[in-house]
Amino acid sequence: MTTHRLASRSTLAPVTERRQIAPGLVVLRFLHPHIASTVEPGQFVNVLPKVGFTAPLLRRPFSVYWIEGEECEIIIQDHGLGTSILANTQVGEHLDVLGPLGSPWRYKSDDFDTAVLVVGGVGVAAMPLLTKHFLKNEVPFSTYYGARNDTLFADEYLAKVRYATDDGSKGYHGTNISLLRDELEKGSHPRIKLFACGPTKMMQAAIALADEFNVPCEVSLETEMACGVGICQGCPVETSVTENVTSGKKFYLVCTQGPSFLKEQIVI
């Protein structure tokens, strides 16, 4: 079995490590030189639940959580048949992986001096490569990470983290958005930009906050996908912009035109 066929075709990648990082959250590490050498922060891969089987049928999208050498990691939340099969993949077994897919975060844009990462739940998967880039390039940033309680954080690759929990078991007692609001209200924050990924409610709140303080905000969306590559039209997000919209005038495709969008582009 070859581990690397053609750059743009699906590839069978051997799993080299499996670790549980929080209840219901498993990280799989697999060998994939192409993805490891080309992926940018915010891109994702589409992974078949069971190599060689058509049930479950569709691939599942996962942010590329981490890369090291020729290896990549994804983080799997076990919430259904497909993800449960994937979460139970063992070292030595293979994953059928297509990617990297989607457009990266606009992390090199010059509309900010300081980045603010707003993270909730498994949205964390979109943040480590972004963190790595900011650290490496000495871009100032901070991370506001919210969860229900202190057992649910997956912060191994994050930095400069301010924690918020719904039950007060770690860090700020409340949401990461209220924590961030407190900070923003304290003083002037020249040229910050929010990068948000998490539950829809959190991203809506992040957009509202960015509107209020008049700062740029980019959100990374998660939708149902059938193909992940722009052919099925199954992953629309409503847009207020009319340029460069492929599916008529009303929608962007999350898989190719996203998954991240500027707050002005979309309606969520």
Place this chain on the structure above:
Amino acid sequence: MQPSNGTGEVNLKVNLGNVEFKNPILVASGTFGYGSEAAKFTDISNLGGIVTKSVSWKPRPGNYPRRIVETPSGMLNSIGLANVGVHVFVDEKLPYLAEFDTKIIANIAASSQEEYCNVLEHIESHATPNLAGYEINVSCPNVKDGGLSFGTNVDMVHELTSALRPLTKRLLIVKLTPNVTSVAPFAQACEAAGADAISLINTVVGMSVDVFTHKPRLATVTGGLSGPAIRPIAVAQCYNARKNSKIPIIGIGGITSAMDAMEFFIVGASLVQLGTINFVDPDAGTKVINDLQELMKQKGVHSVDQLTNTLVIEERMKALGW
């Protein structure tokens, strides 16, 4: 590995009307876009043909999300014929596809007979050399206007096909819906009206409900079921059409492998289309072509014609009327 396209012991070529397809594996409308996205993941020149996403006169934005739900061995979709409209189609999509060594079949969806005719004539007047013909979608379950209201009415299918026939010498294929009691009268109506072939099936109306919120999972409540889950329905409908008409059949529904395609040939299809499997693997067509060649070799079959309509029914069952 490149498929051999008809050289060697196995000849994959298939003729339909006056068109020669280099192999019988096409990709289905709506499951391959207009080719450009999939071209990043597969060599689309390997395919026997590409049926493009349904086009209407004006662009359509498609339905509100949610549009996709996975179901056992299949998926429900409610895309709502999102498409670029016929003008962008002829200005950008057809010329792009003209660069590839494969046959193009333009699928048309509309909400009136007049619109079907206008779209076909507009494409006809901008035809590219590899445009082999048209597939008329009278079977989309996910739009309020047109779609199924045509495809479930035999008289309307006959009238529409008769109206379109004089407008082109290229292939005229009518895509039928499984959402009828029997597909036989529809196959006969298309044959009588002069269509070159029928393609079947389009998706099966289906629904999925979230039991926590009591809401339908798809925004449009119901949608179209596709994938391996519908293959037995599709095989049965192709069989029924073959028994009751002579019109050539293009089999569609849940095909994921050469074995699956073979089922359709045996019950009477001359060609097949791969749909949902393209979402799982955009390179699926090439794999199926290669495997089909191997499989035919193993069976000692030299051409697809030798497979088409070769169903064997036991004599005693025939005697009982089966």
